[in-house]
Amino acid sequence: MSAMAVGTDLAAYRSAVAELAPLVRLADAEEAGVLRVVDGRGAWWDRLERLTDAIGVVVDEPQPAPAAAHERLRALGVPVVVARRRLRADVVATVAAVPAAHVVVDAWGAPSEAAVVLRDAVGWARVLAGGPLEVVAHAATPTADVLALACGRVGVSVTRALGGAGVGDALTAVALGPRRVEVRTDSAAATIHVEIDDLEGRRIAAPRREAAERVALRRLRDAVATGVRPSDLDELAHDDGILGVE
Structure with missing residues (x-):
């Protein structure tokens, strides 16, 4: 070709x-x-x-x-x-098939990036929960947003807090179930960190550097x-x- x-x-x-x-x-x-x-x-x-x-x-x-x-x-x-970049397709492919019973996502970012950071936090919640999400409740304050979501029987919570002007952003997503999966990303890192814990022990996914x-x-x-x-x-x-x- x-x-x-x-x-x-x-x-x-x-x-x-x-x-x-x-x-x-x-x-x-x-x-x-x-x-x-x-x-x-x-x-x-x-x-x-x-x-x-x-x-x-x-x-x-x-x-x-x-x-x-x-x-x-x-x-x-x-x-x-x-x-x-917070939700890279090549990283998603390594964790999308992991079953979960509950998903918790915490995100932090400057006001200028607030909407994008929250949207990408929801994206990781969708990936780790294994499908489309429904809004159960939403609470918002001047400094934070909290979403209670559901994907079938999987409970999901997403929290996004605002930092001051000039701060970077960070996101941690944890899926709890037969396996514990943790995803961490921040604006200063060139890679997304993924850890998986199960009966076989802890595995750290090889970083995607492309x-x-x-x-x-x-x-x-x-x-x-x-x-x-x-x-x-x-x-x-x-x-x-x-x-x-x-």
Whole structure:
């Protein structure tokens, strides 16, 4: 298969394209039928809908989107990969099959990242609980949000506390059941730490050191090549929906 062309102005993705050669290459200025990268800041969904020349799209670190936007995006005819550094697809694949009886997620972040941190905390709750979540109760104060959720018989709690301006973010997710699974991530770390405890002892998953941009481009290239539509947008819509984004 010839190299797929990637159109992007984001420096990290241009570097990832160079590292992934000859699987992908940078697109020419006027080239159509390429893979595109959308910056997830602001109304990214509007920019995504306007990409009529793309055969596949990466959305990088998207801000929470309203339900109406997600509904429109369901009609997109191209595969879309969502790059969420706190919820990397390659790490999710190592823990998604672990059964749980209860899930607890605690997150901390600056006010500017509050909504994204809470949304990604919900994402880890969904992954560790093993399926879609329902809101049982929600309490909010000026400095914290607490969500009581459920996935069938699995109880889930998500707490997000606000730090001061300039602080980084951190997230700890724990699944309790036949196995104890702990996931830790923070803005200063290049990897996500995963520990699994069961009757066989404690295992620490090997860290995934590949850049998130490379992972996203490889996944998109594979999706286009195989014709398989990733579930990323559906999962993002679920997690945004738990937050009740308007």
